Amino acid sequence: MLKIGLIGFGFMGRMHFDNYVRLMEEGADIKLVAVCDMQIEQLKHAKTGGNIATGSEFYDLTPYRLYDDIENMLSSEELDVVDLTLPTDLHAELACGLLERGCHVLCEKPMARSAEQGRRMAETAARTGKTLMIGQCLRFWPAYEYLKACVEDGRYGAVTAGYFFRGSDAPQGWFLNGERSGGCMLDMHVHDTDIVHWLFGKPERVSSIARNVIPGSAYDAVSTNYHYPDGKVLNAQADWTLQGDAGFSMTFRVNFERATLLFANGELNVHPAGEPGFTADLSPDMGYYREIKYFLNAVAGGTPVSVCSPESAAGTLEIIEAEIRSADQGGIPVAIP
Numbered sequence: 001m002l003k004i005g006l007i008g009f010g011f012m013g014r015m016h017f018d019n020y021v022r023l024m025e026e027g028a029d030i031k032l033v034a035v036c037d038m039q040i041e042q043l044k045h046a047k048t049g050g051n052i053a054t055g056s057e058f059y060d061l062t063p064y065r066l067y068d069d070i071e072n073m074l075s076s077e078e079l080d081v082v083d084l085t086l087p088t089d090l091h092a093e094l095a096c097g098l099l100e101r102g103c104h105v106l107c108e109k110p111m112a113r114s115a116e117q118g119r120r121m122a123e124t125a126a127r128t129g130k131t132l133m134i135g136q137c138l139r140f141w142p143a144y145e146y147l148k149a150c151v152e153d154g155r156y157g158a159v160t161a162g163y164f165f166r167g168s169d170a171p172q173g174w175f176l177n178g179e180r181s182g183g184c185m186l187d188m189h190v191h192d193t194d195i196v197h198w199l200f201g202k203p204e205r206v207s208s209i210a211r212n213v214i215p216g217s218a219y220d221a222v223s224t225n226y227h228y229p230d231g232k233v234l235n236a237q238a239d240w241t242l243q244g245d246a247g248f249s250m251t252f253r254v255n256f257e258r259a260t261l262l263f264a265n266g267e268l269n270v271h272p273a274g275e276p277g278f279t280a281d282l283s284p285d286m287g288y289y290r291e292i293k294y295f296l297n298a299v300a301g302g303t304p305v306s307v308c309s310p311e312s313a314a315g316t317l318e319i320i321e322a323e324i325r326s327a328d329q330g331g332i333p334v335a336i337p
């Protein structure tokens with residue numbers, strides 16, 4: 001039985017909480033025992049907001065021990081697994097400390113504020129022998145898993161071009177402090193950069209144009225071209241300043257030699273050359289559920305988190321940092337280390 005502590009009960013904390021409850025109801029050999037948030041008293045009966053609806057608006061947390069102080073929770077509980085759903089600038093130091101204390105750690109994306117911090121987290125996991133996984137949830141999202149399978153097994157030939165997009169209306173609070181969140185480029189665009197990295201490996205160079213829209217924030221809108229030796233035309237864009245009721249959106253269009261895949265509004269349509277198109281038959285489960293289940297199975301079985309290794313997540317941060325250097329210089333191509 002894995003005893004789990006959840007730190008952070010904001011939007012993503014609740015998303016993870018819902019999935020632990022579901023997994024416990026399904027009979028997984030786990031027990032969520034403690035929840036910590038500096039605002040736990042206010043949050044436990046409050047509504048939350050976010051890009052994707054969580055299961056509930058109000059929560060009954062009486063079955064769990066509640067803490068408003070991280071150290072207090074860690075010194076009071078014997079936890080096998082700690083799940084971090086905290087603002088990004090808090091990830092690195094806390095994750096390393098937890099690994100050193102002997103806990104397995106699931107940490108929300110982006111892994112950390114810098115690639116250097118990310119590499120330190122990966123090194124700490126390797127040295128302590130504890131499992132660290134970053135919640136790069138798209139690697140577990142059924143439509144993106146389907147795309148990955150098409151790239152890997154070559155059923156439609158090679159990829160010739162692709163476009164990825166994520167957008168939402170402006171976030172609030174700490175997200176608008178670039179020092180804490182890294183802005184839209186690190187916080188939101190990291191999802192698609194990570195998918196490009198996961199699908200095709202590191203590009204040779206990136207060129208990015210980005211701009212500030214919200215006063216005092218970091219980059220709020222970005223467009224990046226990823227340069228690969230085979231010349232595939234790949235672009236990813238993110239914009240967290242969508243207006244009106246445009247809402248949250250994640251889409252892709254990937255063109256293969258013998259098919260086009262189009263993902264929008266939660267539906268993946270496959271258009272093979274010379275054949276009628278079809279809608280892919282995908283699991284209705286969200287990536288969050290699949291990601292948490294995969295992580296817990298890896299911890300229980302002592303197997304590596306090869307779908308999303310910490311080294312690979314740190315590599316994604318190296319690409320993001322190159323994108324920021326490119327954007328800072330007006331879009332010149334920047335080599336990936």
Ligand SMILES: NC(=O)c1ccc[n+]([C@@H]2O[C@H](COP(=O)([O-])OP(=O)(O)OC[C@H]3O[C@@H](n4cnc5c(N)ncnc54)[C@H](O)[C@@H]3O)[C@@H](O)[C@H]2O)c1
Nearest residue numbers: 008009010011012013037038039085086087088108109110
């Ligand atoms: N995977 C995804 O799709 C996805 C979506 C949204 C956010 N995220 C990531 O999840 C992380 C959290 O984002 P969020 O949207 O849940 O933010 P949030 O602001 O909704 O929640 C963060 C919570 O952490 C708590 N907190 C802050 N400092 C604390 C401390 N020192 N001790 C205890 N509690 C503390 C806050 O009170 C808050 O409730 C970020 O890294 C974000 O980038 C991932």
